[in-house]
Amino acid sequence: MIGLKLFSTAGGVAEVLPRLAEVEADVQDLVEAHMEKMLGVTFLASEYVIDCVDGGRIDSLGLDENGAPVIVEYKRGTDAGAINQGLYYMAWLRAHKDAFRSLVRDRLGATAASQILWSAPRLICVAGDFTRYDAHAVREHRRSIDLVRYRYYGSDHIGLETVASVTGQSVASRRVRRRAVGRPAARGQDGAMAELIAAVDEALIGLGEGVTRVQRKQYAAYQRLRNFACVCPPQQTKLLVYLKANPKEVDLVAGFTRDVTGLGHHGTGDLELQLRTERDLERAQDLFRLSYAAA
DSSP states (O other), X not given: OOOOOEEEOTTSOEEEOEEOOSSHHHHHHHHHXXXXXXXXXXXXXXEEEOOSSSOOEEEEEEEETTSOEEEEEEESSOOTTHHHHHHHHHHHHHHOHHHHHHHHHXXXXXXXXXXXXXXXXXXXXXXXXXXXXXXXXXHHSSXXXXXXXXXXXXXXXXXXXXXXXXXXXXXHHHHHHHHHHSXXXXXXXXXXXXXXXXXXXXXXXXXXXXXXXXXOSSOEEEEXXXXXXXXXXXXXXXXXXXXXXXXXXXXXXXXXXXEOTTOOOSSSOSEEEEEOSHHHHHHHHHHHHHHHHXX
């Protein structure tokens, strides 16, 4: 059940009642037209027909901010088969990497196709609602699955709420993750920097339920449905963190925060944080929360 109550304050206070889409295609068309803004995913294809014995048609295919393949399935209301259907398509994806790589090459170019993050394919189910059994089921699978509930409000608003989010990691990925965010791994990385890395990881993971971490060679991304923070490997005396917070809404401090809009860097986000000490991390907490809320 939806717990959010929305009220209009124009000419008094009146509740804006939530509603489902008339048909499933209405939700699919809206999300596909604005997938990057709504889900943090670059749209690749709609109603993609898969070539296998049992056949099938994937509602949407995309590539997320970290280069991971994304399957999006839509249901107008509550559908007990949505997760299993999506997992069936994910199995096809893992067995037909060349087909997906070719699609990415055609839509986004050879560079994007060569950098696909095959260790972390994702399934996003967008539906009118989910049962408690759905939320439990995704936690039993070793796959990256997001359950996203939608509601229309009036004629001009739609709400998306992440009901459950689970990151599936292979053994190799977990080993990489531990080296990246745990104790010193790189030669010359001192104990103080290792402790700072671990503290930043703990702070970002602890912002709320459903925070997941995706490890790439150049950075570690922290996401809800979309990335909200990217932590790069430490430099000699500082750790660079990129946030989705709007730099124009932040009081920039030289040597601590920087607007990198339009400047090339690893990871995603236009606000750069330069962390050198635990005190810097304390100063960054409000910015972490601001970026988390925006994701």
